[in-house]
Amino acid sequence: MKHNLQTLRDAEASTPAKGFWGKAARADLLLAEGLFALASSNRGRKKLDEARDAYQLLMSGQVAPRERESVSSTIDILLLVITHLSPASGKEEAAATAKSALVDIKAALTP
Numbered sequence: 001m002k003h004n005l006q007t008l009r010d011a012e013a014s015t016p017a018k019g020f021w022g023k024a025a026r027a028d029l030l031l032a033e034g035l036f037a038l039a040s041s042n043r044g045r046k047k048l049d050e051a052r053d054a055y056q057l058l059m060s061g062q063v064a065p066r067e068r069e070s071v072s073s074t075i076d077i078l079l080l081v082i083t084h085l086s087p088a089s090g091k092e093e094a095a096a097t098a099k100s101a102l103v104d105i106k107a108a109l110t111p
Helices: 002-014 019-041 045-060 065-089 092-109
Strands: none
Touching (some): 019 045
8 A cells, every 4th residue: 555655646746736636636645645654653644734735725726516525525435434443443543633634624625
């Protein structure tokens, strides 16, 4: 997984994000990196904060309702999954941090 994220990061770094979906992909990658870091080492809050900022910047531009709903529903699904998995994961602190970050991202999506 770490290798896959690095491959995506390398590709993202070599191609500037253009348009809504390119910028959304960058925010999604930051979110994935942060969640992976939390799951593997209980670190990742910085990446999650960067993801929140990237989503907030994304939503501050021209955004069609369908685009906003697509990103928002993905965050809602992740929140639901984290909420249900956290009691069974044995990583309650990481799950709580992930949930908190996702709640912050959800708030950043609101116009």
